[in-house]
Amino acid sequence: MAGRLDGKVAVVTGGCSGIGLATVNRFVEEGARVLIGDIDDQRGHELVGQLGGAEFAAYAHVDVTSKEEVDALFATAKDTWGSVDIAFNNAGISPPDDDSILDTELEAWRRVQEVNLTSVYLCCKAALPYMLEQKSGSIINTASFVAVMGAATSQISYSASKGGVLSMSRELGVQFARDGIRVNALCPGPVNTPLLKELFAKDAERAARRLVHVPMGRFAEPEELANAVLFLASDESSFITASTFLVDGGISGAYVTPL
Numbered sequence: 001m002a003g004r005l006d007g008k009v010a011v012v013t014g015g016c017s018g019i020g021l022a023t024v025n026r027f028v029e030e031g032a033r034v035l036i037g038d039i040d041d042q043r044g045h046e047l048v049g050q051l052g053g054a055e056f057a058a059y060a061h062v063d064v065t066s067k068e069e070v071d072a073l074f075a076t077a078k079d080t081w082g083s084v085d086i087a088f089n090n091a092g093i094s095p096p097d098d099d100s101i102l103d104t105e106l107e108a109w110r111r112v113q114e115v116n117l118t119s120v121y122l123c124c125k126a127a128l129p130y131m132l133e134q135k136s137g138s139i140i141n142t143a144s145f146v147a148v149m150g151a152a153t154s155q156i157s158y159s160a161s162k163g164g165v166l167s168m169s170r171e172l173g174v175q176f177a178r179d180g181i182r183v184n185a186l187c188p189g190p191v192n193t194p195l196l197k198e199l200f201a202k203d204a205e206r207a208a209r210r211l212v213h214v215p216m217g218r219f220a221e222p223e224e225l226a227n228a229v230l231f232l233a234s235d236e237s238s239f240i241t242a243s244t245f246l247v248d249g250g251i252s253g254a255y256v257t258p259l
């Protein structure tokens with residue numbers, strides 16, 4: 001059976017862990033060749049081996065805050081495999097020193113803006129010229145459900161950065177709609193990552209309080225996000241662009257959740 005991404009070349013940032021890693025696996029399963037960009041070099045090289053080697057995947061060290069490194073990442077995809085069809089701009093951080101605005105210092109604010117928002121600007125700017133030349137492409141930028149809802153337990157720079165990712169994606173989707181390029185913002189709800197598992201183990205009550213807001217009563221698995229990214233990356237979503245693509249177990253639709 002033909003893969004849903006046969007013949008396509010994808011770049012995935014933050015592909016060594018969590019949502020990015022699950023997506024890399026899904027993309028390769030569906031026939032794409034995937035260039036993983038990350039700062040975790042050891043894991044990146046291991047992954048390429050696990051994915052079947054250089055015919056299917058490659059790894060490049062990239063700090064997504066560096067214009068030179070991001071430009072080199074997309075050039076490598078084009079030089080190695082001849083096109084840039086999919087850009088999943090997903091790398092992001094959520095450090096503990098980004099907290100309430102009252103406690104968050106300028107250095108932490110700026111670091112989060114650079115890694116979460118400036119990176120997406122750099123990746124889109126690098127990918128678009130290849131896609132414009134091809135007259136086709138799908139860009140998926142990872143925002144978050146906090147781009148559309150406020151939380152009293154704030155991570156102020158994180159939320160602001162994801163709001164920026166959402167509106168930048170929407171605007172790019174509109175601008176390039178007639179060039180065959182689609183741009184969508186993936187807005188995940190909380191995902192069952194090592195970080196959340198740690199929280200559950202340490203503070204069950206705090207974790208349970210968070211779950212109260214999720215109609216489905218559980219966090220997402222990374223594979224559930226990867227399936228949404230696969231859909232947005234593939235031609236199956238050919239009429240979807242500039243969208244706020246929420247994959248949040250119903251959080252943003254809920255006023256009261258069932259118990």
Ligand SMILES: NC(=O)c1ccc[n+]([C@@H]2O[C@H](COP(=O)([O-])OP(=O)(O)OC[C@H]3O[C@@H](n4cnc5c(N)ncnc54)[C@H](O)[C@@H]3O)[C@@H](O)[C@H]2O)c1
Pocket residue numbers: 013014015016017018019020037038039040062063064065090091092093094115142143144145187188189190191192193
């Ligand atoms: N986990 C969640 O609950 C959740 C919810 C909503 C949105 N998101 C967003 O989804 C994306 C992925 O989150 P995750 O939970 O899979 O994260 P993760 O921490 O599991 O993986 C992030 C990856 O990004 C890489 N990375 C970090 N800084 C980088 C840099 N400067 N340059 C290149 N790579 C870098 C890390 O090495 C890692 O491999 C992020 O943008 C995050 O904000 C996550």
